[in-house]
Amino acid sequence: MKAVEVAGDSVPLKIGSREIPAPKLGQVLIEVCAAGVNRADILQRNGKYPPPIGASDILGLEVSGIIIETGENVSAFKEGDKVMALLEGGGYASHVIANEACILPMPVNTDYVQAASLPEAxxxxxxxxxxxxxxxxxxxxxxxxxxxxxxxxxxxxxxxxxxxxxxxxxxxxxxxxxxxxxxxxxxxxxxxxxxxxxxxxxxxxxxxxxxxxxxxxxxxxxxxxxxxxxxxxxxxxxxxxxxxxxxxxxxxxxxxTTLRNKPLAFKKKIRDELIEYIMPMIESGDIRPVIDTVFELNDVQKAHNLMETSEHIGKIVLKID
Ligand SMILES: NC(=O)c1ccc[n+]([C@@H]2O[C@H](COP(=O)([O-])OP(=O)(O)OC[C@H]3O[C@@H](n4cnc5c(N)ncnc54)[C@H](OP(=O)(O)O)[C@@H]3O)[C@@H](O)[C@H]2O)c1
Missing domain, CATH: 3.40.50.720 (NAD(P)-binding Rossmann-like Domain)
Structure with missing residues (x-):
């Protein structure tokens, strides 16, 4: 699969290649369509925010895409579902593993770019x-x-x-x-x-x-x-x-407060409350995604450069083919 690697020189982010991971118990494999960029990704790129133990070392805390494989004990989602997911890492890639507890269905009136901008926020x-x-x-x-x-x-x-x-x-x-x-x-x-x-x-x-x-x-x-x-x-x-x-x-x-290293049970409770109270507001347009700029994955470095200027309003998103 295609994945962003942290190279560590003057242009730290480059596209590399990795094995596609397999979903384990309670997990799904998502073919990624878009990934949100977060300030935490810049800290991680600079070695100041290591991923939790067991999480992917690839940057990226949120994606939208299509489920292409499910692990054992996944009940609420199936292959072919369009979803958005909160991740512990791994989003800057063509494929990513997500825990079922952190997945939301893609809201009906959003596209992949808009959906990818939502989970972390x-x-x-x-x-x-x-x-x-x-x-x-x-x-x-x-x-x-x-x-x-x-x-x-x-x-x-x-x-x-x-x-x-x-x-x-x-x-x-x-x-x-x-x-x-x-x-x-x-x-x-x-x-x-x-x-x-x-x-x-x-x-x-x-x-x-x-x-x-x-x-x-x-x-x-x-x-x-x-x-x-x-x-x-x-x-x-x-x-x-x-x-x-x-x-x-x-x-x-x-x-x-922090979110990334919280137990799955905590995130599942938040996910369930979001589905009950907030998803209807997104689907009715009462809460709208705010996108500043969309970059192709190849331009991931430009996306980070923009975030570091702090000139953006709302989210920066990577489109992933
Ligand atoms: N605790 C948690 O659970 C949790 C979860 C997610 C994110 N976060 C944290 O929340 C923050 C926002 O994340 P984000 O992805 O939404 O960031 P973002 O879109 O990059 O926005 C950060 C904004 O903060 C403002 N800012 C104020 N003081 C700043 C400073 N000293 N350096 C840089 N920016 C400064 C800037 O806007 P102005 O130019 O208008 O000041 C900047 O645009 C990050 O620090 C992130 O790590 C925490």
Whole structure:
């Protein structure tokens, strides 16, 4: 099969060839039509985010495609089914193994490119908003990295569940897009002080943060009483000097989250909740995939280069023939 290999020189990503893997118990083999690109792929390419033990060492956390073989004990899917899948790795390839517990049927009104853009964002957004932060209708969310691949789905979900959203992004163009997406207050953090604005709006019940660094103290400052800070990444740095006083005064809760290394049972529960609550919204067009750029697999390096500029809005996707 065709697969992207990390070569490690000035053009780190190249197309290579591997054996097609065989599905084991509870797994399926997917002929891949498209693969989503995630920021984590860049960390893995740079040796900073190794795949979990037993997972493919090939990059790629999500795909869409057609099931061409099923392993033992697969009951909900069969050969020929069009699906999208969350992976522990292996998506940048013409074929990939997926666990049945992490597969969703392809929504009727999406194409393969759109479907490939969804699994990582759907699982991450749902688990962070509702499993970890326990967000309730009428509460206020502050989401940093609003136009990230994860953000564009999380903010639509929040909106559909009656949550008021505030989001930060790094340009006016990105903020304009967020307002079209339904975000009530989009803050260009390069020109505006988000602490002042969020406090002026009455504060946030939940902050979902992917920046870390000097955002730790600022996030604690904007939370209301009983507020929750969810740290899902630390792109701005893992170390900081933090003023924790608001944690005590406002009875705050801080939680860190990851998805990739969670047990299959956790992912299956999220998958089942997505099928029940979110798939109908995707099929009705109430939640839409947001695609910035599509690249052919041969141009995978260009896809990573674009992600590293952070100029994209929504997802970057690889088309795989
Ligand atoms: N915990 C979990 O379960 C989980 C699951 C999936 C992803 N993640 C993490 O969530 C983050 C978003 O992933 P993604 O694939 O959606 O990323 P993405 O599409 O590349 O978006 C990331 C955005 O974050 C903003 N940003 C803010 N500070 C940044 C910094 N210091 N360096 C780079 N970008 C910065 C940038 O937009 P602006 O220019 O607007 O600032 C950038 O476009 C990643 O860190 C990823 O590892 C966590």
């Amino acid at each position: 759907l699982f991450t957004a749902w688990s962070n908003l509702f499993t970890y932060a326990d967000m309730q209708r009428g509460e206020t969310l502050l989401f940093h990295g609003g136009t990230s691949g994860i953000g564009v789905i999380a903010l639509q979900m929040a909106n559909r569940f009656g949550i008021k959203s505030i989001a930060t992004a790094g340009s006016r163009k990105k903020c304009d897009f967020l307002e079209i997406l339904g975000v009530e207050n989009a803050i260009n953090y390069k020109e505006q002080d988000f602490v002042e604005i969020v406090k002026g709006l009455g504060g946030a019940d939940v902050v979902i943060d992917m920046v870390g660094g000097d955002y730790w103290s600022k996030n604690l400052k904007v939370l209301k009483e009983e507020g929750r800070l969810i740290s899902m990444a630390m792109m701005g740095g893992a170390k900081a000097e933090v003023n924790f006083v608001p944690l005590l005064i406002n009875n705050l809760c801080v939680k860190g």
